[in-house]
Amino acid sequence: MAVVFEKTKMLTDTVFHYCPGCNHGIAHRLVAESIEDLGLEDNVIGVAPVGCAVFAYNYFNCDMYEAAHGRAPAVATGIKRVHPEVCVFTYQGDGDLASIGTNEIVHAAHRGEKLTVIFINNAIYGMTGGQMAPTTLVGQKTTTSPYGRSEEWCGAPIKICEMLSQIPGCYYAERVALNSTANIIKAKKAITKAFRYQMEGHGLNIVEVLSTCPTNWGLSPVEAMKWLEENMIPYYPLGVYKDKGAE
Amino acid sequence: MALTLMKGSEAIAEAAIRAGCRYFFGYPITPQTEIPEYMSARMPEIGGCFLQAESEVGAINMVYGAAGTGARVLTSSSSPGVSLKQEGISYIAASELPCVIMNVMRGGPGLGSIQAGQGDYFQATKGGGHGDYHLVVFAPASVQEAIDLMSVAFDTADKYRNPVMVVADGMICQMMEPVVLPEMQDYKIDYSVKTWAANGRGMSKPQRAIINSLYINTEDLDMLNERLQATYRVIEANEVRYEAYNLEGAEIVCTAFGTVARITKSAIDDLKEEGINVGLIRPITLWPFPYKQLHDAAVAPGVKAVLDVELNAGQMLEDVKLAVNGEQKVDFFGHYGSHMPTPEEIKEKLLSMREVL
Ligand SMILES: Cc1ncc(C[n+]2csc(CCOP(=O)(O)OP(=O)(O)O)c2C)c(N)n1
Ligand code: SF4
Numbered sequence: 001m002a003v004v005f006e007k008t009k010m011l012t013d014t015v016f017h018y019c020p021g022c023n024h025g026i027a028h029r030l031v032a033e034s035i036e037d038l039g040l041e042d043n044v045i046g047v048a049p050v051g052c053a054v055f056a057y058n059y060f061n062c063d064m065y066e067a068a069h070g071r072a073p074a075v076a077t078g079i080k081r082v083h084p085e086v087c088v089f090t091y092q093g094d095g096d097l098a099s100i101g102t103n104e105i106v107h108a109a110h111r112g113e114k115l116t117v118i119f120i121n122n123a124i125y126g127m128t129g130g131q132m133a134p135t136t137l138v139g140q141k142t143t144t145s146p147y148g149r150s151e152e153w154c155g156a157p158i159k160i161c162e163m164l165s166q167i168p169g170c171y172y173a174e175r176v177a178l179n180s181t182a183n184i185i186k187a188k189k190a191i192t193k194a195f196r197y198q199m200e201g202h203g204l205n206i207v208e209v210l211s212t213c214p215t216n217w218g219l220s221p222v223e224a225m226k227w228l229e230e231n232m233i234p235y236y237p238l239g240v241y242k243d244k245g246a247e
Numbered sequence: 248m249a250l251t252l253m254k255g256s257e258a259i260a261e262a263a264i265r266a267g268c269r270y271f272f273g274y275p276i277t278p279q280t281e282i283p284e285y286m287s288a289r290m291p292e293i294g295g296c297f298l299q300a301e302s303e304v305g306a307i308n309m310v311y312g313a314a315g316t317g318a319r320v321l322t323s324s325s326s327p328g329v330s331l332k333q334e335g336i337s338y339i340a341a342s343e344l345p346c347v348i349m350n351v352m353r354g355g356p357g358l359g360s361i362q363a364g365q366g367d368y369f370q371a372t373k374g375g376g377h378g379d380y381h382l383v384v385f386a387p388a389s390v391q392e393a394i395d396l397m398s399v400a401f402d403t404a405d406k407y408r409n410p411v412m413v414v415a416d417g418m419i420c421q422m423m424e425p426v427v428l429p430e431m432q433d434y435k436i437d438y439s440v441k442t443w444a445a446n447g448r449g450m451s452k453p454q455r456a457i458i459n460s461l462y463i464n465t466e467d468l469d470m471l472n473e474r475l476q477a478t479y480r481v482i483e484a485n486e487v488r489y490e491a492y493n494l495e496g497a498e499i500v501c502t503a504f505g506t507v508a509r510i511t512k513s514a515i516d517d518l519k520e521e522g523i524n525v526g527l528i529r530p531i532t533l534w535p536f537p538y539k540q541l542h543d544a545a546v547a548p549g550v551k552a553v554l555d556v557e558l559n560a561g562q563m564l565e566d567v568k569l570a571v572n573g574e575q576k577v578d579f580f581g582h583y584g585s586h587m588p589t590p591e592e593i594k595e596k597l598l599s600m601r602e603v604l
Binding site for chain 1: 296302320335455460
């Protein structure tokens with residue numbers, strides 16, 4: 001029988017623990033495929049976050065670290081300084097990267113660390129059961145914003161690509177979504193580019209992936225995708241925020 | 248061997264390099280800033296890496312990253328900065344990674360002072376961060392000893408896959424002493440030995456590296472803790488270091504560590520000239536603590552009391568009491584961090600103790 005499709009060897013056979021309809025799984029696959037496409041299978045180290053992707057070290061089939069909450073960019077810096085020839089990536093949620101870990105990501109970007117950062121923005125803290133994230137939309141109800149996020153009280157949701165693209169050391173920043181086949185193809189291209197740039201000696205490279213959390217949004221997978229399209233994409237516009245390689 | 252006159256902080260940094268350390272991540276804080284300053288000049292000369300981190304939190308996580316590759320890595324800070332590192336230290340200990348952390352202690356709590364202190368004894372020896380873990384803790388009392396302990400620290404960290412802390416104080420870092428430096432070691436990571444370390448070759452290794460401290464199943468976490476505790480028992484059995492000074496015929500046995508032990512020695516020497524014999528047990532490893540050695544010295548015939556001297560409100564005192572186990576009188580003399588006791592004060596204290604013995 002002719003093989004028409006094979007799972008990338010950059011993913012282990014461990015079954016994902018992600019909820020039905022969660023975008024983490026698609027994002028994992030795109031990252032894994034990109035690493036394989038670029039021939040980096042035996043030259044790559046990943047850093048998992050604290051968040052729903054905490055077990056990413058069980059899924060990515062390469063040398064892996066599990067970092068403390070938000071610290072992945074500093075951990076990756078330590079790795080990269082020892083092994084500058086090895087591809088190093090972090091995979092982080094929005095509580096991890098955009099709240100507790102802002103210092104680490106901002107300074108990694110300022111140093112122009114030659115890293116690839118996959119940033120999953122699902123507008124909520126998934127792992128701890130649906131609390132408000134710095135990316136939670138104004139008016140969005142979570143377990144710690146039961147009346148809806150108030151801008152007056154909590155400020156406006158953080159736009160990471162917009163912020164990091166201002167930093168001279170940021171080489172590439174693009175925001176993608178996984179809500180359609182076309183967008184998944186675009187996301188894959190962006191992620192591959194973020195890895196390729198690193199291997200060409202450039203940094204920092206970040207891809208922000210708008211992502212669903214049906215469980216904590218209290219929606220079905222289909223409703224969640226619709227909610228993302230109607231609410232997240234308008235506030236977090238998709239596209240390239242910085243691409244020094246294209247300039 | 249050639250004697251060189253060197254400032255403590257620079258000698259410590261050079262000794263780390265000669266022990267094979269090629270990676271340093273740190274953040275400025277008095278009184279240890281000369282260590283990162285020295286590293287920033289020296290590392291590029293030998294193809295090593297000095298990086299000023301965004302914070303002590305950043306620095307210790309860079310250490311975690313570098314240590315996971317099996318490299319010899321050092322970070323250095325002073326009390327408030329070491330408090331910030333505690334989260335990372337707990338992760339490093341739990342992930343069984345070797346590295347060396349310097350704490351040049353200053354007066355505390357809070358922002359405290361920039362003068363010497365010993366108030367981080369509890370933090371260094373009893374945990375500091377969360378969870379059941381131990382660091383091996385060395386406390387040098389001179390610049391030469393700090394130099395000599397640097398390679399011991401890296402070797403111990405590698406041997407047990409456990410983080411090692413070296414505690415000093417501003418005094419040791421700031422003073423200049425004639426010292427002998429060891430030969431340069433060019434440490435290369437041997438991935439056939441450090442099979443647990445990450446080098447990116449996950450696909451072609453028998454087992455890919457996973458540097459991790461999460462064990463969500465109770466049994467798995469138990470296994471980690473059993474392994475850690477077993478390592479700690481071996482360390483306790485094999486790595487205790489201490490100095491015994493003038494114990495022969497001593498009426499009183501002093502306990503002190505670091506610079507304070509040196510000052511205590513001066514008091515002991517003065518008293519000896521007056522015909523009064525006082526001894527000293529100086530722990531060189533604060534953890535593992537020389538419980539047995541101190542116990543035996545404290546209950547030796549002729550000894551009537553123990554005096555613990557520290558630059559804090561009495562932290563090592565708790566270990567001294569545990570060692571003595573109620574079998575001897577234990578007294579304490581200390582200053583809060585930031586002003587060193589003088590030999591005269593210690594002498595006076597010892598004389599006053601003698602009057603009531
Ligand atoms: C220092 C620290 N603070 C808090 C936590 C608890 N915690 C675990 S995951 C998490 C939030 C994760 O949310 P996010 O980064 O958005 O990832 P998601 O789960 O949504 O993928 C928090 C607060 C922790 N593990 N460590
Ligand atoms: S809680 Fe949300 S983010 Fe976490 S796995 Fe489930 S759907 Fe995904």
